[in-house]
Amino acid sequence: MANKKTLIAIVGPTAVGKTAMAISLAQHFKTEIISADSRQFYKEMSIGTAKPNSDELIAVKHHFIDSHGITQDYSAGDFEREALLKLEELFQRHDVVILVGGSGLFVRALCEGLDDLPKAGDEVRERLNTEMAKFGLEVMKERLKSIDPVYFQNADIDNPQRVVRALEVFEATGNPMSFYHKKDVEKRPFDILTIGLNMDRTLLYERINLRVDMMMDAGLLDEVTALLPFRTKPALLTVGYAELFDYLDGKLSLEEAVDKIKQNSRRYAKRQITWFKKYGNTHWFHPSELSEIIKFVHTSIEKAS
Numbered sequence: 001m002a003n004k005k006t007l008i009a010i011v012g013p014t015a016v017g018k019t020a021m022a023i024s025l026a027q028h029f030k031t032e033i034i035s036a037d038s039r040q041f042y043k044e045m046s047i048g049t050a051k052p053n054s055d056e057l058i059a060v061k062h063h064f065i066d067s068h069g070i071t072q073d074y075s076a077g078d079f080e081r082e083a084l085l086k087l088e089e090l091f092q093r094h095d096v097v098i099l100v101g102g103s104g105l106f107v108r109a110l111c112e113g114l115d116d117l118p119k120a121g122d123e124v125r126e127r128l129n130t131e132m133a134k135f136g137l138e139v140m141k142e143r144l145k146s147i148d149p150v151y152f153q154n155a156d157i158d159n160p161q162r163v164v165r166a167l168e169v170f171e172a173t174g175n176p177m178s179f180y181h182k183k184d185v186e187k188r189p190f191d192i193l194t195i196g197l198n199m200d201r202t203l204l205y206e207r208i209n210l211r212v213d214m215m216m217d218a219g220l221l222d223e224v225t226a227l228l229p230f231r232t233k234p235a236l237l238t239v240g241y242a243e244l245f246d247y248l249d250g251k252l253s254l255e256e257a258v259d260k261i262k263q264n265s266r267r268y269a270k271r272q273i274t275w276f277k278k279y280g281n282t283h284w285f286h287p288s289e290l291s292e293i294i295k296f297v298h299t300s301i302e303k304a305s
Contacts, residue, residue, distance in 0.1 A: 003305045005091040005190040008297060009036075009107055010100040011276045012197035013269035015207040017287035019052050021197060022100035024290055025297070026060040031094040034083055035064045036101030036110060038161070039235050041079075044070045044227060047220045048240035050211065063090075070230050073125070075165075077117065080109035091190065096301070104156070104275040111194075111280070113186030117165075120172035128164045128171075129232040133245075143167065148176035156271055160237035191304050195293055196282040198273060208265045215240065216258060224248070239264045 008029075010022045026033050035041075039049040043066045051065060063086055068074050087110075090097045101107055108114070119125075132140050140163050145152040147170050155177070156162050166177040173179075198204075224244040227236055231245050240261050247257035276282055285293050 003095055003301075005094075006096050006297075006301055006304070007087065007111070007188075007190050007192050008096060008098050009111060009192060009194045010098065010197065011104075011107055011194060011272075011279075011282065012102065013204060013272040014050070014102055014265060015211045015269065016197045016199060016204060018100050018102065018197055019050075019056060021195075021287055021290065021293070022098050023052075023056055023060050025294070026098045028294055029094070029096040029098070031096050031098060032061045032063065032090055033098045033100055034086060034090075034110075035062055036079070036083075036099055036103055036106040038074075038076075038079075038101075038103040038106050039238065040065050040101075041068045041074055042066075042070050042235055043068070044230075045223070045235060045241075047215050047218050047223045050215070070227065070233055070235065073234075075119075076105045076109040077114055079106050080114060083110045087190070096297075102272050104272065104279060105162070108279065111188065111192050115180040117169055117177075117180055118172045120168045124171050125164070125168055126232065128167050129234060129237065132160050132164055132237055133232050137163065140164070140167065148178055150178035151176060154178075156275065158267065158271060160242070161234040164234060164237070191301075192280075193297060193300050194276075194280055194282045195297075196276050196284040197287045198284055199286055204269060205266050208269060209262050212240075212258060212262045212265060220244065221247075221254075239268055 008025060010018050010025070012018055022033050037049065039045050040051050041064055052062060057065065064083065087097060099107065099110065137158070137160055141157050144157065144163050144166055148166060151166055155166065169175070169177045169180070220240065221244055224241055225248065227241065228248065230236060243252065243257045243260040243264065246252045247254050252260065283296065
């Protein structure tokens with residue numbers, strides 16, 4: 001009987017070193033990578049999303065990088081369907097495939113499945129995105145709290161995309177998002193091994209601050225300026241883009257905007273760590289422990305087979 005296929009999910013906070021680890025593991029197992037970063041799908045968003053660079057993309061074949069345009073709406077459910085099809089194809093050539101990303105909802109979509117949530121019309125989504133850009137996250141969070149306190153307590157409500165999506169579901173159906181979060185975990189036809197990367201919080205925050213400075217040096221402001229016509233798109237209501245839109249609107253100085261990107265990135269990293277510590281059976285390592293991770297993966301695969 002053929003060995004069962006294994007998906008190795010590399011998760012953890014922003015700037016911890018997930019991309020480098022995924023590439024190292026993919027090279028070791030002679031396989032390919034699926035990205036589960038919800039912003040790296042978009043061709044127009046590169047600097048602010050810390051996409052793998054050209055050398056990294058050449059080193060190992062990546063999927064779901066630059067796969068969509070910013071005008072396309074792309075949900076976690078869409079990713080689940082397309083990534084499962086891609087995995088079916090990849091597992092014909094490889095026993096192991098690497099999944100990498102810090103977007104917890106997209107990782108969960110592929111590994112566990114999501115409820116088939118209803119969608120509102122385009123006009124509802126556009127209006128809610130415009131209101132988010134106009135009134136800000138805090139106002140929209142209060143609106144969500146009033147209609148769905150259960151979801152508000154359990155979701156990543158500091159993520160504008162999650163808040164807009166929950167409000168959209170309510171407007172489309174009259175039911176809160178929490179009404180639909182009842183489905184059992186989908187059993188996948190492959191094993192899933194989740195590796196979490198983490199490090200000392202002080203060092204992680206230093207890495208985040210340095211990454212933001214490097215993004216600014218690489219031309220992040222020009223990238224954001226070019227995206228002004230699309231600023232209400234959900235992917236752009238996020239860290240690194242929202243703050244620079246505020247600068248371009250004259251609400252912040254450039255120095256204040258950069259400081260806010262660093263602050264919000266650190267907060268996002270903290271939320272990611274919390275999410276993945278609650279998520280499934282995650283095995284945690286320091287990013288420097290490549291040999292230990294490889295040994296652990298081989299042992300786990302042998303036990304499962």
